[in-house]
Each structure stands twice: as C-alpha cells, then as structure tokens.
Amino acid sequence: MTALLLLGLANAEPPTVHHQASNTCADHRYPRVADGVLIACDKQRRPVLEVDLEGGQVVERASPHRPVPLDHLNPRQRAGTLSAQTPSGRAWVTHGPRDDADVWWAPSDGSPPRPLDVGPGDQHHPVASDDWLAWVSFSDVKLWNTKTGERRKIDAGTGFNSPPALGNGIACWEFRAEADIDIACSNSFRLSRDGHQTQPHILAGRLLFRERGTLLSVSLEASQ
C-alpha cells in the first residue's frame, strides 16, 4: 500500500525538461545549484550560464563559475571534491587513512579548523543549505544544524556517486533500486523512473536531477 502511494507520488507530476541547462559540462559537477542559482554550461561545455528555472531566462556570466579554492586550509582538500558553506563555517573533504575520506570543519569565527567526522566511514560529499550541513558517512546521510547543534541521521544507502541535495528543509539522495538509480527524499518522496536518475539538487521547491544526460525537475511541494 505504501509502495503504491509512493509510486503515485512519484508519478504525480511529469518532470519538466530543462533543455537550456542540459549541455554537457567538462566538469562533471555541473550543472549544479550554487549559492541559490542553477549554473549550467554553454556549448563549449563551460559553466557560464545562470538559468532561472521558473522564467526560463538564461544569463551568461562574465566568467565561468568555479568552486571556491581552498588552498589555505589545512589539512588540504581532497582533489575533485566540493566544500559546503553555512553562515557558521565551511566543511570540506580531506584524505583519510587508505582510500577513506574525512570531513573537516572551519568555523567562520576564525577558530582553528577541526575534524567534523573522521575515522572509518568514508565521510564525504558535504552540502549545505542555510544553517544545515549534510554529508555522507557509511552511506548514511548525516545532518547537522551548524547554528543550533541539532543532529540527525538518515539511513540512505547513498554516497556512491554524487552528493545528496539539501534545501527547503528536505534532503534528497541517490539510491540503488533493483534495476537502476532512483532518488529518495527525507519527506518520503521517491523518484522512480526508467533509467538512472542521478545528481539531485534542490532549488526553489523543485528537485533537479539528471537522466540520460538531460536536466529535469519535479516539484517537491506537491509531495510535502
């Protein structure tokens, strides 16, 4: 019965296709939501387009969007990873023992960086939304309110490919269904379609995801 309900939710609204944000990017981390804006790529595969999902307007940036360089941090950021910024500080991924990763935290008040989640668990994929920080550990999604200190943990079975999404008080993540990759959210929303749905992002109440190289989105509000 629950499954049928979830299936119903998943199929409640056909996804919107965002062709203007679907060009392949040289950097696989794009298209992505950064600072509340969807950054997509032009025909030259550069992340220079700012796409307004609602109006469909596309504004070309003067220069390609780049992740914040963190060369000053110690320990050093693991290559290829993205950091996550909240008003209270920044989390980033470092090398742990063997091929394991760890997450470190640098508070905004200037106090020294400290390990946030280290040791066994391959902690990685930090993302942020407002005061909330989320990351993957032992394939769970861990959440931490950097202002209040509240912590949560979601048994998600994720972290194998791309970071979870955080926004509107909801976390969404990739999970391996029987036949392909689907997306699940903390509000019980399940996105289950033919083929793989990957790289979730949340923006303006919509869940963005990639499917066969195209960027699509569905409303999360209907499912709340």
Next chain:
Amino acid sequence: MSFACGFVLILAMAGLGQHLITQETRNSPTAWAHSIGMGLLLWGVTGLILGALQLLTAEHLLWMAGISLCGWTIPRVRSGPMFLGLAVGVILLIPGAMSIGDGRLNTDELYLHLGLPLQMLMEEGLVGGPLHPNGSRPLTLSMAYAVALGTDISQSAAAMHWWLSVVVIALMVQVARDHLERSDIGILAALVLALSTTFAEASAHAGSDIPTALGVLLAMDAARRGHLRGAGLAAGLALSIKYTAWAPLIGVWLLMRGTPLQRLKAGFLALAVVSPWWARNLLSGDHALFPFTGWTEPSLQFQFLEKYGAGRDAIDFVLLPYRMVVDANPQSFEFLGRVHPYLILLLIPCVFIIRSARLRPWALATALGLIGWAAGPHWLRYLIPAMPIIALTGAAVTLPLCRNRWARGTLGVGLALGAYSGLQGHWLTGADPQRLIDRSGDSAIEFTNQTLPDDARLALLFSWRSADIDVRQILGSVEDHNPTRHFLLANEGNIIGALRDAGATHALVRRVTFLPSNYVGMSADQFTTEFREPVAALDDAMLMGADLLFRSPTHRLYRIPEAK
C-alpha cells in the same frame, strides 16, 4: 646518471654474452655486438626462470646484471666496435639522448615496455593471460627493462635503449664495411635512419622496435658470415622481442650461406629460442601466440588492419611506397610516423643489381621486410625492425653509382633536403615533444597514486598509463582496448563481481569512444555488440555497484566494494 647506468647494463649483457657465443662468432669483427645480443637473450631466459619461481625481484635481477658484468674478468672478445661506427651512432642519436630528459612521453613505453616490467617487479613473478595480456608476449626485452627499472635510476631503461640504438648504428657501419665493402654505405644508411622521425624518436624511449632491428641485423651479419648457430640465435633473439621481425628474417634465412639442412637447423634453433615463451603460454592454458590470437569465450579479433594506413585495396598497396613517404604524418594515426624519402628512393637502382650475389640477400631481406610490413599494420614504426637492412641495401645499391663529385654532391643535397621532410613532427623541426602523450589522465593518476593503499590492485579499464601508476594492476590496454573489452564481454551481467574475483580493489575507467568508421567491413550489429555495449555495460555496472572516488573529464576512479 641514467646514461652511465644504461651503458653499464649494455656492458653487462656483453660481459655475459661473450662467453656463450660460438667460437666462430667470437672471432668475427662483430663479436662485440653478438655478445650484447646473446647477453640480452640470456637475461630474458633467466628472467623467465626467476619469474616462474616467483623470484623476479629487483635484487635478484641486479645480482644477475652484476654477475654478467663479472664476465669481463675473463674477456673472450678482444675487439670492440669500430670507433667510426660508435662515433656515428652517438653523434646521430644525440637528439634522442636529449629527449630522454623530457621524461616518459611515449604511449608504448607507458602501457607496455615500462608498465609491464614494473608490474612484474611488483608481483615478483610473471604476469599473463587475459588479465595481463601484454605479459603473455615473449618478454626477453622486458626482462632487461626490469633490470634497468630495478636500479631505481630515473630513465635508465630509456637510456639503456638509447645505447642499444647506438649499437645498431655502429653495427650498421661495421656490417657495411664487412659485407658491403664500404663503411660509407653504413654511414649513409645510418644518416637516413637518424633523419627519419620514426627512428629518431624511437631511439629516445624504451621501446622494442630498435632492439628487434638489432636482432635482425645480427642475424643478417651471422648469416652472411655463414655462422649458422649465430644466425639462429640472433633470429630467435629478434623474434623473442617482437614477432614483426619474421618478414626480414625469412629473407635472411632463405639466402643464408650453408646447405639446406644447415639452414633448416638454423631455423629450428631460432624457433627453439622463442619456444619457452610459447610453452609458458600453453602451460598457462593460453594459446601459444596469445595475446595476438587465442582470445576465446568470447572470441575477439586482436587487430583490425583496416584501421591503419591509407587503405588496403590493390591501388592502395600500389601507392603505398609513395604514401608512406609523402603522406605520412607523425600526428596522424594513418602512418603515425615519418621517414626520410631516401629510405625508399635509394632502393630504385635495386632493379639493376639484382644479379649481384653479394647484394641479393640484402635485396631479398629488404623486399620481404617491406612486404611483411605492408601485410601488417601500416604504422611506420612497425617497419623499424627491417629499416637498417632496407637503408643499408639502398645505400649499397646507390652509393657505388655516384662515382663523380657531381653525383655525390647531388646525393648529399638530396639527403639534406630530405632531412626536412623526414624529420617532420620531430622537435628538431619545431614539433612539441609533449604531443606524444595524452596528458588528459594526469589529475586522475595523481589522485590514484595519492589515495590508493599499497595493497590495492587497480583494474585499468580502457586506461593504459600503467607505468605512471604506483600500485599493482590488472587488464590495461593493447590494440582496441582488447583486455577490457574481452573482460566486459566475458563477464556480462557480473562485471563488479568478476573484478572482485580477479582481485581488483579499485578501477580506473577512461572515457572512450569507438568510431565505426575505423572498423571497415564490420556490421553495425557486430560493432554495437563488441564496442558500444561493453562501454555502456561498464558505465552501468560502476554506477550500480562501485563507489566513485574521483572524476575528471576523461577518467573515473572507483572503489570496488567488498562482497556482502
């Protein structure tokens, strides 16, 4: 330091080899070169035995080299190379020596010539079979490179190879004097090679083509002297480095001095020298000639000849001598090289001297070398094993015709003008040496070396830069990424489990696109089955079963999870 190391290793080969060449060869003026060849051959056999016993360590190999060097305490060969030949070799190959300082820039040395010995040293034994197809080749030269790599001196393998290239040039000059009556024939032939991008660039990297050419030239030298055992051993050396030596060797063998029975014995000796490598494959359950054939379950064609050259219709073969000189471009996959026009032009007078008993064997080896090359893939470097003989033959038939000053001057001007053509794509004519290597995987390889634990075993899937990666590996690349494609086709539906069973803890996947236009004559269905589907299946399997650790525009590094 690397050049000193390379020189000492060549000296060590000769130190061992001089005690094992036959008496008649030992007394010949080229005994020094035969000693090097025999030493190299013996290192290969010793490496095979050490590998079979799982004793193939840097320490043992260096002991072998050290003991070989001790062979000089009782010198058996009294005369070294002609000073003229040695000087010509060193001077002409200086550009190659300068390139060695640029580092490892050659695809073949990264995936095979250095990558394979490094893997053997890590495993302390032989590798082979479908998980290490390159390790199932005859590995005589790989053992010598393993010795060089065991010294831990940067670029020592490339430097050793450079000295072997010098040996080839020096031998050409000496052979020209002994068999073609004039040293200047050898100098002209050496100039033709040194002014060819294909040969000049090859001298600067650890490769197998020039050492194979050494084996072929030694076989020719011994055959011309009537030293049948020496010829058989040298031919076996060439074949145990690279099978592409077969074509010029048949020419050498057919007109070898001796009775038919003696020729037959020399031929069997050559095959006997290679046979331990075939036996090793058979004992491992592979085809004797694996990986060049014997890909089963599913069967796979090793090589698609249509991919190479400018075509394989009758008219293409007629035009091949023209195209291989005029159209060849070192940056194009058609011929992937460039040769001095004289390599072919000097052969034109051959038609007038075919009755010369002295030159006939050279002309036959040249003809079969060229025909054998035309029958195979048309990359110019595959012609290198026959190139010294081709160049010597051309010089031998042309130089005597240039009797007066004007004719010689014209020949010299042609040589100089042709150099500009022959060296196209070489740094001497302004090309960027970095063009030789695809650097797109640098960030992924740096991450791999930084992140993977010492006990990791990395599956190289469509990825080939074996020598740049510091951990043990399986699969890797050769030809059309046959190892990876075969593995994926053989383990359809269970790729992650099969990788795990093969011992892989991680996988480095390179993004690859196969073009149907490269596989002329293949049906669309077959192309889809053999090329497109394995790529798609791999992407799917990794997404469903492995953990992505790093991704660049061209490479992805995954962790293979342990079985649940």
